[in-house]
Amino acid sequence: MTNGVSERGRVIVITGATGTGKTTVSDYLTKRFGIPQVITHTTRPPRPGETDGIDYYFESPESFQKNHYLESVTYAGNRYGSSYEGLDRGLAHSPLVSIVLDTAGAETYAKELGDRAIIIFLTVATPMELANRIESRGDNPEMIRQRLASPDFQRDLKLPEDLQPVAHVISNDNWAETKRRLDALVSRIYDKLMTS
Ligand SMILES: Nc1ncnc2c1ncn2[C@@H]1O[C@H](COP(=O)(O)OP(=O)(O)OP(=O)(O)O)[C@@H](O)[C@H]1O
Numbered sequence: 001m002t003n004g005v006s007e008r009g010r011v012i013v014i015t016g017a018t019g020t021g022k023t024t025v026s027d028y029l030t031k032r033f034g035i036p037q038v039i040t041h042t043t044r045p046p047r048p049g050e051t052d053g054i055d056y057y058f059e060s061p062e063s064f065q066k067n068h069y070l071e072s073v074t075y076a077g078n079r080y081g082s083s084y085e086g087l088d089r090g091l092a093h094s095p096l097v098s099i100v101l102d103t104a105g106a107e108t109y110a111k112e113l114g115d116r117a118i119i120i121f122l123t124v125a126t127p128m129e130l131a132n133r134i135e136s137r138g139d140n141p142e143m144i145r146q147r148l149a150s151p152d153f154q155r156d157l158k159l160p161e162d163l164q165p166v167a168h169v170i171s172n173d174n175w176a177e178t179k180r181r182l183d184a185l186v187s188r189i190y191d192k193l194m195t196s
């Protein structure tokens with residue numbers, strides 16, 4: 001094992017700004033291809049409909065410290081982290097898993113895992129659309145205001161320079177087109193896995 005991911009393990013890292021559709025893409029990969037999601041930890045309160053152990057491991061600031069993290073960040077005032085324990089649970093079921101991270105986390109995964117991290121960067125043509133999307137998801141209005149004003153939001157709108165040579169950039173304006181791009185990408189990943 002290296003960094004919690006065996007030589008044969010692959011992690012699809014889905015990154016991009018808030019509301020670009022990272023969770024939607026991760027859910028699609030699970031439903032369409034059975035690719036398990038690595039559940040990460042956060043100190044932010046659950047949104048309506050979110051469940052502990054499914055959407056996140058919801059933590060207090062104290063319990064957050066007790067896990068062992070491959071990486072952790074503060075995003076718009078809350079802590080988030082991907083634990084070795086969470087990765088192990090995902091990889092126990094499949095050599096290919098997905099994880100949803102901000103761009104700082106995606107950079108760490110690319111650095112630590114090399115080509116075992118497959119980076120997807122999601123964009124939308126009009127960033128104004130992102131506010132509508134997260135409003136329609138039912139986020140708390142004060143959290144939306146804080147998030148859109150945060151430097152983390154601005155940073156995640158752009159693909160970091162070190163990820164530019166490796167990232168698969170998918171514009172998620174049209175869901176049918178996004179699914180086509182994902183299907184083609186997953187098919188290439190499986191082809192590579194079969195021959196490695
Ligand atoms: N192609 C699309 N067209 C329109 N709406 C979309 C599209 N993709 C996702 N959405 C909707 O946008 C909202 C935000 O999507 P999602 O929660 O997947 O984003 P996210 O990137 O995971 O956000 P965050 O980083 O804030 O958790 C959801 O209501 C989702 O249904």
Ligand SMILES: Nc1nc2c(ncn2[C@@H]2O[C@H](COP(=O)(O)O)[C@@H](O)[C@H]2O)c(=O)[nH]1
Pocket residue numbers: 016017018022040041044071072073075080081082100101102103104105106
């Ligand atoms: N670097 C990490 N980023 C993470 C992790 N878990 C989630 N995230 C990202 O945080 C923001 C906010 O998430 P939200 O659920 O509150 O909207 C978003 O970009 C997520 O992708 C993690 O473990 N590490």
